[in-house]
Amino acid sequence: MEITVHFRHGAPPVINPLGTRFPANATVRPSYNISITLSSAVQNTTFVNVTTPASGDWFIAAHLPQAAGRIEVKGFSTPCPYMFQADMFVLRLTDMPVLEPGVPMPHTVVSPAKPLHVKVFVPKHAAAMRFQLSSCVTSEQRACTVRVLLGSITLPQSFQRSLTCTGSTNCSLALESPPWEKWLQIMVESLGTANASVSVEMLASFTVCRPGSASSFLNFISLNQSQAGARPGAAGSSAPAAAQAPLNTSGQRSSCLQSQPVVREDLDVVSVRYRLLNGPSVPVSSLSPTLLLLNLNTGMDSGGSLVVSLLLNKTSVSLANATVAACVSAASPVLSLNATRNCSTAFSQGYPLSVSTSSAEAMLIVLYPQTDDWFLSLQLLCPKGQGECGSAEGRVSVLAYLTPCFNDCGPYGQCSLLRRHGFLYAGCSCKAGWGGWSCTDDSKAQSVGTQNLATLLLTLSNLMFLPAIAVAVYRFYLVEASVYTYTMFFSTFYHACDQPGVAVLCIMDYDTLQYCDFLGSVVSIWVTILCMARLKKILKYVLFVLGTLLIAMSLQLDRRGVWNMMGPCLFALLIMVTAWVHHGAKRRHCYPSSWKRWVFYLLPGITLAFIAISVYAFMETNENYYYTHSIWHVLVACSVAFLLPPRDKHKKPWAWSQKLTCRYQICQNDREELYAVT
DSSP states (O other), X not given: OEEEEEEEESSOOOOOTTOOOOOTTEEOOOOEEEEEEOOSSOOOOOOOOOSSBOSSOEXXXXXXXXXXXXXXXXXXXXXXOOOOOOOOOOOOOOSOOBOOTTOOEEEEEOBTTBOEEEEEEEOTTEEEEEEEEEXXXXXXXXXXXXXXXXXXXXXXXXXXXXXXXXXXXXEEEEEESOOTTEEEEEEEEEOSOSSOOEEEEEEEEEEEOOBSOHHHHHHHHHHXXXXXXXXXXXXXXXXXXXXXXXXXXXXXXXXXXXXXXXXEEEEETTEEEEEETTOSEEEEESSSOEEEEEEEOSSSOTTSEEEEEEEEOGGGOSSTTOEEEEEEEESSOOOSOOTTTOSBOSSOBOEEEEEESSSOEEEEEEESOOSEEEEEEEEEEOTTOHHHHTTOEEEEEEEEEEESSGGGGOTTEEEEEEEETTEEEEEEEEOTTOBSTTSXXXXXXXXXXXXHHHHHHHHHGGGXXXXXXXXXXXXXXXXXXXXXXXXXXXXXXXXXXXXXXXOOOOXXXXXXXXXXXXXXXXXXXXXHHHHHTTOOHHHHHHHHHHHHHHHHHHHHHOTTOTHHHHHHHHHHHHHHHHHHHHHHHHHTXXXXXXXXXXXXXXXXXXXXXXXXXXXXXXXXXXTTHHHHHHHHHHHHHHHHHHHSOOOOXXXXXXXXXXXXXXXXXXXXXXHHHHHHHO
C-alpha cells in the first residue's frame, strides 16, 4: 500500500487527495509531500532531513489511497490496518552568537564542514533590513568565497535568501518587510579549500517605520501586547525600535503606516471575531498604508479558516479610477503596496486583494492559517501613479473572522471538530455526492430527483412486508405479524431519516430509529425460523421473548456486529432442524411430508433468503446502496411470505366470533381434545 505523507510548518497541511474543488476565493498552496510504500511483511523507515527549520509547530498528515467504496459487513471481511509512526530527532545549536543591529561584528568560519551560525532579532515596525558582509579574507591570504543563507526552512515553500560573496569587496542584501519580533537565522559557509579558515565582518541595520500618530501608536502597542502576551525578545524591543527610526534613516519623519486598533473576541472553539474600535470602516489613503493586526498566535487557531471580506464605499472615493490594494500576510506586513510587487514580504508570500468602484467587494479565505500575527495592509493606488492621487482617500469596510468551517459547510455538509494527539481542527463531512473542502464541489452531486428516488426506493420497498403480514394474519400467526409490522414501520422511517440530501423525514431521534430497525430485522428472522419449527405454543413464545431480550442486549453492545444476525439465525436453524428431525422420527416420514410444500414454498423461500444475504453481504457499495438495499428489503419480505408454515388444519381463519361465543373454559378444552382425537 502506498501512503502519502504531507509536511507543513505553522499549520496543518491543506491536502486534496480526491482532487475535489475548493470554494471560491480560497487560497490553496500545495503542501510538501512524499510517497511511502508500506508492506505487511517489512517495516520500512523513511527519513526527511530539514536543515535550519523554522521555529514553531510542525504538522504531518498521512493518508491511504481512496477506498473502493464497498460496504462491508463487520466480520465478513478481514481488516488490514496500517500503522504510521512519526518520530522527530532534533540536533540543536548551542551558544549561537547574536548579531546586534548597527554594530559590525567579526567572525571566523573554521572550515567548509563547519559553517558559521548567527542570529539577529528583528524589532517591531521594521520596514526593511540590510545585511552587509565585508573584510572577507582567508587564512592563506587568498580570494575569499562564501555563501550566506538568511532565514529558515518553512515547508511546503522555502523563502530562504541566498547571497554569494567573492573577493574582498563588500556585498550586501536588502530585505523588505522582515518578520517582526522574531529571531532571524544567518548561516555563513565557506566555498574555498578544506583547510583554509575565513574571517568576515557582518553588519545588520534596520529601517524602522513610524506609525501615524502618538495616539494611534500607543493604541497599536497596547492592544497588540495585550493580545500577544510576553514573547522572547519582545520586551523592550518596540521602544528602542521607535527610537532608532530617526537614526537609521532621515526620510522617516513622516509616518509610513496608519494603524487601526483591532480587538480579538473569542466566540467559541476555533471561532474568533475581530472588531475594529474605530468602526467597521477604515480610512485608506495613498500616502501610507492602513494596517490592521489579526492575532492568530494562540496555538489553537490554525485548525479553522480565516475569512477577510472587504467592501468599498464608492461614495467615499474622490478619484473614480482609484483602486484599493490590500494584502493579507503573516509575520510581517507589506508596507509598500503597488501593482507589481504581488504582496510579498522578506520570507513569505502574502495574499493580494483589491477593490475598486467597478468591483467593490472582495473576499479571501485562508484555509488552516499558520499560527502567527497576521496583518491586513490597505492602500489607495491610482492608475497613473501616486502623484495623481494627492490627498485622495476612501473608506473600506473590513470584516475579518476565524471560523471552523467556511459557510458552515453549506446545506449538504456538516462541520465536525476533530482532535488528534491534543490538536483540535475542523473539517466538513459532505453528503448527497457533494465534495470539496466546504462541500461546494457538485461534480458528483445527486440531483433532487435522484435524492427523492433514493428515498422512495428505500422506504416504499418495505411495503413488501404487507404480503408477509397478510399471510401471517390469515394463518393466525398474530405475534409474527406484529413483529413484521414493527419491522416495516421502523425500517421505513429509519431510511427516511437516514437520507443525506433534502428528502429527509425524521419522526424521532436518528439513533432510536436505527436501533429499532436493527432490532426488528433480527427479531423478524428469529420468529420466522422458530415458527417454521412448529414447536409447542408455550415453548415457542418463551423462545420468542427470551431471544428478543438477548438480541436487544447484543445490539446494545455492538450494533453492527455480524453475530447479531448470525447468532440468532444459526441457533434458530438448529432448533428448527432438531424439531423437524423429531417430527420425522415420530411420524417415521420425512418432515415436511408434502412435496408441494418443498417445491412451491420452502425452496423458493430459501432461495430468496440466500440471494438476499448475498446482496447484503457482498454487493452493496456507496454508489448502488439505494438499489441493492431496496432489493434486500424486497427479497427478505418475499422469503418470509414463502417460509411461513401453513395454519393448523383444525383452526379456521378469522374465527374470533366463534371463540367469543364460548363463555366457559371447558368448552374450549373440549374442542381442543376433540381436535386432538380426530
